[in-house]
Amino acid sequence: MSRKPVMAGNWKMYKTAAETTSFFEKFRPLVERSEHCEIVICPPFPNLPAAAAAAKDTRVAVGAQNMFWAKEGAFTGEVSASMLKSIGCSHVIIGHSERRQYFGETNETVLKKTLAALDAGLTPIVCVGETLEDREAGQTESVLIDHCQGGTSGLSAEQFSKILIAYEPVWAIGTGKTATPEIAADAHRVIRGAFSQPAANSLRILYGGSVKPDNIKGLMAQPEIDGALVGGASLDPISFASIVNF
Numbered sequence: 001m002s003r004k005p006v007m008a009g010n011w012k013m014y015k016t017a018a019e020t021t022s023f024f025e026k027f028r029p030l031v032e033r034s035e036h037c038e039i040v041i042c043p044p045f046p047n048l049p050a051a052a053a054a055a056k057d058t059r060v061a062v063g064a065q066n067m068f069w070a071k072e073g074a075f076t077g078e079v080s081a082s083m084l085k086s087i088g089c090s091h092v093i094i095g096h097s098e099r100r101q102y103f104g105e106t107n108e109t110v111l112k113k114t115l116a117a118l119d120a121g122l123t124p125i126v127c128v129g130e131t132l133e134d135r136e137a138g139q140t141e142s143v144l145i146d147h148c149q150g151g152t153s154g155l156s157a158e159q160f161s162k163i164l165i166a167y168e169p170v171w172a173i174g175t176g177k178t179a180t181p182e183i184a185a186d187a188h189r190v191i192r193g194a195f196s197q198p199a200a201n202s203l204r205i206l207y208g209g210s211v212k213p214d215n216i217k218g219l220m221a222q223p224e225i226d227g228a229l230v231g232g233a234s235l236d237p238i239s240f241a242s243i244v245n246f
């Protein structure tokens with residue numbers, strides 16, 4: 001089963017619009033021929049139009065880092081999937097651990113957002129992952145199964161075939177502690193096994209958590225790992241290009 005890798009950059013709350021444009025100027029030529037994978041960059045909301053303009057007619061797709069599930073309405077401060085679609089986004093990160101930790105997101109909100117994203121024609125990148133506490137308590141498998149099943153329950157086979165999953169162990173995010181390729185591959189097997197969908201074998205599961213140019217090769221050597229969701233190392237065009245071109 002060959003699954004085309006996806007390399008996604010999560011910029012979190014970094015960069016201005018001008019910095020976004022200058023990132024793309026440097027990044028574009030470095031990935032012009034990177035046909036072996038799909039590339040997605042997820043800047044903060046205000047920089048999405050600048051990113052979409054800079055990515056036009058390139059192989060780079062643009063995604064948001066969050067969205068709300070309603071189509072429109074009195075939801076001050078929120079942004080809908082169709083608004084993202086209308087400004088050129090094709091992807092959206094859903095349920096990142098920072099959203100779960102600081103903004104009260106749960107499997108229920110993840111599922112509502114995933115369904116709304118699919119409905120608007122966006123590709124959801126659904127994030128799952130255990131905390132250090134979960135891992136030390138021997139709960140990694142049950143947390144992953146709970147995140148996967150809770151965040152995607154009731155998806156039709158067609159909807160399921162359009163999602164991406166990102167496995168991001170919370171203890172590896174922004175800490176410089178990457179999961180070893182073996183630990184990541186074990187988790188990816190648990191995740192794939194958590195879905196009873198016939199298309200589970202084609203599901204692409206990205207690894208995220210302190211991915212850097214010097215550890216991407218080892219991670220991608222694991223057949224279970226289908227790409228990466230990269231935070232800090234995606235902010236620099238040379239560093240993210242060398243991850244893309246692992």
Ligand code: PGA
Nearest residue numbers: 173174209210230231232
């Ligand atoms: P990091 O972040 O690469 O900086 O660890 C990954 C993420 O949170 O998506």
